[in-house]
Amino acid sequence: MITRSDVIAQTLNHPVLTRPTVGHELLERVVQGLGPRSTLADWTATVPQLADAIDTALARVDAATLGALAGSAAAGHALIVEYSGCDLVGACQCGRRLGRIRPGTALDALAVPWTTHTSTELAAAAGA
């Protein structure tokens, strides 16, 4: 089973950038991936470009996972709210993370993304 950390590490090793860096962006913070035992950059990206590449890779894995789970009778999609430290952490039974809130915050902050997950995301994954 590939973890989300594995996906992020793979993306950082070989980011798929959807567009080239443009000149004025070089005035901002850039991130470079140096080759093994080398000072030569394999890739250079702005922080937003790298964030997009990671987000795209994670979304692809999430969609594949949801697609696999959608057809499975074993896949449950109950809303789970647990204490973690001083916060409440929401997740779907299938493992989809829904967020972290402070106690006293309306549970809608977790219930709304769960409703989106169970209605929209699962339907889209089942149709994919």
Ligand SMILES: [Zn+2]
């Ligand atoms: Zn779920």
